[in-house]
Amino acid sequence: MITYRQQQLDALGDVTRRTLLEKLRSGALxxxxxxxxxxxxxxxxxxxxxxxxQARLVQDEAVxxxxxxxxxxRGFAALRSYLxxxxxxxxxxxxxxxxxx
Amino acid sequence: MITYRQQQLDALGDVTRRTLLEKLRSGALxxxxxxxxxxxxxxxxxxxxxxxxQARLVQDEAVxxxxxxxxxxRGFAALRSYLxxxxxxxxxxxxxxxxxx
DNA sequence: GCTTACCGTTAGTGATTACTTACCGACAGC
DNA sequence: GCTGTCGGTAAGTAATCACTAACGGTAAGC
Numbered sequence: 596m597i598t599y600r601q602q603q604l605d606a607l608g609d610v611t612r613r614t615l616l617e618k619l620r621s622g623a624l625x626x627x628x629x630x631x632x633x634x635x636x637x638x639x640x641x642x643x644x645x646x647x648x649q650a651r652l653v654q655d656e657a658v659x660x661x662x663x664x665x666x667x668x669r670g671f672a673a674l675r676s677y678l679x680x681x682x683x684x685x686x687x688x689x690x691x692x693x694x695x696x
Numbered sequence: 697m698i699t700y701r702q703q704q705l706d707a708l709g710d711v712t713r714r715t716l717l718e719k720l721r722s723g724a725l726x727x728x729x730x731x732x733x734x735x736x737x738x739x740x741x742x743x744x745x746x747x748x749x750q751a752r753l754v755q756d757e758a759v760x761x762x763x764x765x766x767x768x769x770r771g772f773a774a775l776r777s778y779l780x781x782x783x784x785x786x787x788x789x790x791x792x793x794x795x796x797x
Numbered sequence: 798g799c800t801t802a803c804c805g806t807t808a809g810t811g812a813t814t815a816c817t818t819a820c821c822g823a824c825a826g827c
Numbered sequence: 828g829c830t831g832t833c834g835g836t837a838a839g840t841a842a843t844c845a846c847t848a849a850c851g852g853t854a855a856g857c
Binding site: 608651674679688 | 699702705706708709710711720721722723760766772775776779780782783786789790793
């Protein structure tokens, strides 16, 4: 099973992309709506959406001439479980360290 | 309460910094140990550690001439709770959308 | 058919960011 | 005291990355 974790964390490392994800929290939105009130041009938004899509953080669906984007549950689930595992392993290592002494 | 989320996610957006965090999962390590087997120089590691520290993702402690770095529980807890909240809000919005129809 | 709205892609540019090299201070061992 | 180890900082460079402008393609409205 391949993960997209590296791409996902890279994708989250940009403030504009994070803003896009925040906007999508309340549901699917077309590109034009996403680009509204952003300090960057619409093509820039398209490029960011491509990165987010490749990282499995968003999904898109064409409806007429519009293209709706929404959060991708698979990507977020993978990210959450990784973070959980990462942290619980760190805690176990810490406990083992304490008991060692 | 101020959070360091923006800095944290920016900090996670670099492969070398993520590698450093992975190494720290098993416990505290001095800089020289962290720099070992990495494709970048030791000063580069120091600079990355500074970024991680400012983002509250690591803590450091001087012991003699060495400086040990370890994961910062506060930063990771904040990050986890944010991701959890983010995702649960997204799920609620999705449910509301479904019931709407 | 024509026109308009919506959006992806490409090419080139600008800004950000990670990197190395050189340097310096602090502590340990002698 | 001197020497070696450890590691942070600064300056300059290289590479990455985000951005805009220009273009083209598709669907909807007329």
